[in-house]
Amino acid sequence: MLKIFKYIFFDLVRSRWTYAYFLFYLALGFVMLFLSNDVSKAIITLMNVIVVLTPLVGTIFGVMHYYNSREFTELLLAQPMKRSTIFIGQYIGLSLSLALSLLLGLGIPFLFYGLLRSSAIWDFGSLLVAGAFLTFIFVALAYIIAISNENRIKGFGYAILMWLGLAIIYDGLFLISLLVFDDYPLDKFALIATMFNPIDLSRILILLKLDISALFGYTGATFKMFLGTSLGMVISLLVLCMWVVIPTWLIYRIARKRDF
Amino acid sequence: MIEITSLNKKFGKMEVLKDLDLSIMKGGIFAVLGPNGSGKTTLIKSVLGIVVPNSGEIKIDGKSILGQFDYRNNVNYLPQIANFPTNLSVKELLTMIKDIRGKNAADERLIKLFGIQEYLDKKLGHLSGGTKQKVNIVLAFMFDSELIILDEPTSGLDPLSMIHLKELIAEEKAKGKTILITSHIISFVEAVADQIVFLLDGKIYFKGTLADLLTQTKQADLEHSIAHILEGTYA
Numbered sequence: 001m002l003k004i005f006k007y008i009f010f011d012l013v014r015s016r017w018t019y020a021y022f023l024f025y026l027a028l029g030f031v032m033l034f035l036s037n038d039v040s041k042a043i044i045t046l047m048n049v050i051v052v053l054t055p056l057v058g059t060i061f062g063v064m065h066y067y068n069s070r071e072f073t074e075l076l077l078a079q080p081m082k083r084s085t086i087f088i089g090q091y092i093g094l095s096l097s098l099a100l101s102l103l104l105g106l107g108i109p110f111l112f113y114g115l116l117r118s119s120a121i122w123d124f125g126s127l128l129v130a131g132a133f134l135t136f137i138f139v140a141l142a143y144i145i146a147i148s149n150e151n152r153i154k155g156f157g158y159a160i161l162m163w164l165g166l167a168i169i170y171d172g173l174f175l176i177s178l179l180v181f182d183d184y185p186l187d188k189f190a191l192i193a194t195m196f197n198p199i200d201l202s203r204i205l206i207l208l209k210l211d212i213s214a215l216f217g218y219t220g221a222t223f224k225m226f227l228g229t230s231l232g233m234v235i236s237l238l239v240l241c242m243w244v245v246i247p248t249w250l251i252y253r254i255a256r257k258r259d260f
Numbered sequence: 261m262i263e264i265t266s267l268n269k270k271f272g273k274m275e276v277l278k279d280l281d282l283s284i285m286k287g288g289i290f291a292v293l294g295p296n297g298s299g300k301t302t303l304i305k306s307v308l309g310i311v312v313p314n315s316g317e318i319k320i321d322g323k324s325i326l327g328q329f330d331y332r333n334n335v336n337y338l339p340q341i342a343n344f345p346t347n348l349s350v351k352e353l354l355t356m357i358k359d360i361r362g363k364n365a366a367d368e369r370l371i372k373l374f375g376i377q378e379y380l381d382k383k384l385g386h387l388s389g390g391t392k393q394k395v396n397i398v399l400a401f402m403f404d405s406e407l408i409i410l411d412e413p414t415s416g417l418d419p420l421s422m423i424h425l426k427e428l429i430a431e432e433k434a435k436g437k438t439i440l441i442t443s444h445i446i447s448f449v450e451a452v453a454d455q456i457v458f459l460l461d462g463k464i465y466f467k468g469t470l471a472d473l474l475t476q477t478k479q480a481d482l483e484h485s486i487a488h489i490l491e492g493t494y495a
Contacts (some may be wrong), residue, residue, distance in 0.1 A: 007356045011345035074398070077310045077339035081361050083331055253366035259271070259311040 004076070004089030005096075012065075012097040021057060021098065025105025033113045039120040040210065042126055046106065046110045047206050050131045051199050052167050055138040058098060059163045064096050067152050073098040074260050087255040089141075090202065095139040099132040106131075126209035130202035136185025137198045138163070140247035147254050170197050178218060187222050194219045198243045261286040261407070261438050262307060267316030269302055269462075276302045278462040279314070286406075289429065289439045291449045293458035295490060300442045301340065303459065304409055307440075308337055320407070333361060338400035340411040346385025350376065350395055353384060353462040357399055365402040373424050374398060387402065390416045397421075401428055408432055408439045414448055426452060446483045456482075465489065 012018055028049065032042040036200050072120065076086045110124055142159050149155035174193055178186060194200045200219060208229050223232045262284040269277040276299045284290055292300050306317060308344060309325060309332065318325050325331050344353055345420035358365050371377055371472060374394040379387060387395070393416045400410065429452055432439060443449050449456070456473055462483040466473060466489070477485035 003356070003359050007348060007352065008345070010352065011347045012349040069343075070341060071341045072345060074310055074339050075337070076360075077333060078308045078335070079341070080331075080333035080356065081360060114462075117293065171364055257312055260305070 001085045001089045001092075004081075004086055005093045008090050008093030009097055013100070015097075017061070018101055020099055022101035022105045025102055026108060028105045030110030030112075033109055036097060039113070039118055040123065040212075043120065043123050043206075043210065044212070047127055047130075047203065049135055050102075050127065051119040051134065051203050051206075054098075054131045055167055055199060056163055057097070057217055058138030059136045059142045059159050061094060062099060062139040063146045063156055063159045065090075066143055066146035067155065070260070077260055083255050084252045087147075087251055091140060091248065093249060095136045098139065099135045102131045102135065102220060103128055112255065123206075126206050130240075131204050131235075133244065134198060134202055136194060137240070137243045137247065140244065140251060143251050144247055144254065147251065147258060158249050166197055166199050171200070174200075190222045191217050191226060194223070194246050195239050201236050201243075205233060205240070210234070263317075263319040263322075264307075265305075265317045267303075267306060267318065268314045269306065269311065270302060270314055273334075275329040276462055277306070277316075280316070280463055281430075282457065282464055282467070284438065284440070284457075286438055287433075287436045288454040289433055289441065289452050290307050290455045290457055291453035291492070292440060292457045292459065293449065293486065298459040299315060299457055299462045301411060304411055304440060304442060308332065308335065308409060323428075333363065334405045334407060336400050336403055336405045336408045338396055338408075338410040338413050340415070342396035344381060344384040344387075344392065347456045349381050350383055350384060350387070353395070354398070363403050366404070367398055370398040370428075373428075374421055390418060390421075393417055394421060397425060397428075401432070405456045406437060408437055410439065410441045410443075412443055413441065414443060422448075429494075433491055446486070450482050458486075460489070 028046070032045055033039070036042045073086065073090070077083065106128065141162060145159045145162060147156045149158060174190075178190070181189075194204065204220050204223050204242070208224065211229065223236070226232075227235055262282070264280060264282040267277050267280040267282075276297075280299075280303065282303075289306075292303065294300050301334050302311055303448050306313050307320075309327075309329065313326070315383075320331055348356070351368075354367050358367070364422070371380070374397065376391060376394050376398070379391055381397075384392070384395070397413065400413075401410070410429075413423060417425065426448075429439060429441075433454075441449070443451065450470065453470065455462060455468065456466065456470055458473070460493070466476070466477075473482070474480070477488045479485040
């Protein structure tokens, strides 16, 4: 697996797209920090960008990379290696190169800003952790969709729908249901519904760390009320881990029986 | 060497291989022929484990290969379409495959033979189709394996490389290797193949030497005997 991962990673870190993605975060980081002059505000703005953008980029890159490397995957499948090794190696290579673009792209401007001396370092850390989780989660989901769909157009369509659903439609439905069932106790429902959306979950993880109650919203407040800040963070981290582990296991399962 | 019994493969509702039986002895060049969609590539990919059959058994040297992967260290494969990671150099790709196999490779001789020394440090995304196919051939022939599987090996090759390819195939045959080839280029098949396996509708329609096929179909050359078979079944 390490061999596959190594070369896929080499290939991707030299790709124009990875550079463009890195430069985007670099520019965003510098602009946010030096225009707002307030680390907390910059982190919140960045959070709003990251929780939508990393899933989108992970989804598109995941689907694109899978379809582009189909013939190469065939060549690898003819080598003396387990199937799961090939797919998991490719998945980790892609996710890690994207996560690294995010980490370096935002990390460098913050280092320049003197983050290491500021107390905001942990807030900033939670931002990067959430971004990295979202990258791994959405690349895995995109891979599952691509492996299950021979037709590229369909695969792309489903993947974009998946992103749209989790990033935008889910919140809409969630809000509507809160309004409609206003008369009922909805705390537990809200808590569970959040678990099923990694984007909401990472938003709450960051907000709990920042401890800005005005921005919590309903779910954030429920999280804090029921679980408290530290337990809330531990649980949201654990559920995010599950969001990586289960899709990865699914890739493994599907890849075992797939024809190429 | 290869023993295939009642192999079935469906893609959705389409039955590609139907109860196919085939046995291939060790040593020699076997050309797998058939019209488009007759299951040539599916058959080859089943032997490689790239396609998972619905039922049936494939044995190589008496051992079942279904669900196995170690046996592929003794199988070389030339895929039909050469498409590699665009940002790796030719050299890095060769190193990667050597890394995976951990076997001695005769890549330097092949690189010289096909004249791709000057491309070694170029990125694979910048190579022309023909040069990619040459890299593909180097990858397929650089290891010393008992079984060599070539899927449309001639696509995109210039005449000189075609001659080198034929020489390579003859060399491997002389070493007692088993070589499976699919090709649409009839003259190429006539020039290299010892035995012909003709697939039709997911079954083996004919297996034997070229001379046998010509006598059976009462035709003068391979092209016409294939046309004869197809006319007979589709007319």
